[in-house]
Amino acid sequence: MIYPLILAGGTGTRLWPVSTKHRPKQFKALLGDSTLLQSTYNRILTGFDKKNIHIIAGSAMSGQIRQQVPIAKGNLLLEPLARGTAMAMGFAAVKLLSKDPEAIIVTLSSDNYVKQINKYISQLKKAARLLKQYPDQMILLGVKPTYPETGYGYIKRGKAIKNSGFYRVEAFTEKPDKLTAQKYIRSGKYFWNSAVFVFRAEQLLLWYKQYLPDLYKILLKIQAAKSQAQVAKEFARAEKGLSIDYGLLEKLPDIMVLPIELDWADIGNWRSVRDVLLMEGQKENILNSHYVGLESKNNLLYSFNNKLIATVGVEDMVMVETEDAIFMCPADRAQDLKLLLQKLWQHKNLRKYL
Incomplete structure (x- = not known):
């Protein structure tokens, strides 16, 4: 049986000040009426049985999750401590194996945007089916x-798997500079790593036994x-912050990737929010606010207090206002918010805003 597993435990600091440690981004409606978690859950519900959908998150998030999605008690896997994705996926594998020794897990981030849902669901199922032929494989979904x-x-594809549409993974690369990313696109051999992993729960534990024996x-x-x-x-004994990428994927000798072409985004910063809204056809992106502008375009303007926002000659900017903070930056500097928050943390009297 296939078990979609939604990873909903992140804090989303790069979407501050809307996303905070007590109310992270997955519980926020950033792209419409539904929150990111609700959108992910409803998307998966179109192709998988409700009783098989599971969510994993920290125990402190239990109440928010139950308020937003109709998840059964037994399908909400709660971690007492945050220890990274390697621990989260291992914990889920242990839990699901107790229900189904043949469990196939499909991991999904709670904060992704996907437009062509039917195509997306079809590829997830295609990857799961291939495990019948290659039961000892980890399969990733790579977005063109x-x-x-x-x-x-990014994921670099290697040798093609005959008559399947799948490829061997040749290499992983982390967050290249713009020139390198342009070369990747021209080569046609690289795909965005969507963080969708498809694997047998039993096989994951076998990999951990070999490559992560302590865990x-x-x-x-x-x-x-x-x-x-x-x-x-x-949980307290487990290594903090160990990701599945560094803890396991880099050690596996053989991984497969299934390329897919669709409108997809990881809602990881304010520029990605703006870009998705542009993808949806909006020229001027206004969320929760009154607005009037002159010669302004491609901006993300978000007011939690529904205040009037007025701009003149402003392009490619992000402006976010909540009840207790205002954040502004050029859209192409949105990644640097993480550095700003590190600086904010140095001021003890300002930490209450995080």
Whole structure:
């Protein structure tokens, strides 16, 4: 059975001040009436049985998740401590194996934008079907790049798998500069890493046993735990911040990628929010505010307080206002918000705004 697993535990600091540690971006309606989590859940619901959809997140987010999506109690996997995606996926694998020893997991970020939903669902199922032929494989979904994005990781395809549409993965590259990203696009061999992973739950634990033995031992103890206190104790022993990419993918000798061409975005910063709205046909992007402008275009203007925003000669800017903070930057500098927040953290009297 196929089990979509929505990873909903991130904090989304690069969408501050709307996204904060107590109310992160996945619970915000940034692209319309639905929150990012609701959009992801509803998207997957079009192609998979509700009883098989699972969400994993920190226990502190339980209430917000239940308010936003009709997830069954047993399908909400709660981590007592945040320990990175390697731990999250391993924990989910242990839980799902207790339900189904043949479980196939499809991991999905809670903050992605996808336009061609039917095509997307079809490719997810295609990847899951291939595991019957290649049960010891990790399969990734690679999105054909449409512009030289410097904020995404890239997957370089290698040898084609005959008559399948799949390729071996030759290399992973992290967030290239613009010139390098342009070369990637011209080559036709690189795809955006969508962070969609398709694998057998049992196989994931076998990989952990070989490549992440310490984490594997922790997961075995969690599997045998009789109380939540024991589970929390084992979580505390796990390495902090270990991602599936660095912890496992870079060590696997053979990985497959399934390329897909569709309108997709990782809603990771304010420029990506603006770009998605441009993709939807808006020339001037106004969210939750009254606006009048003169010779202004391609701006993201967001007012939590529904205030009037007026601009003259402003292009390619981001302006976000919430109840207690205002943020502005050129759209192409949106990635640098992370650096700004590091500077803000240095001022103890300002940390309350994070």
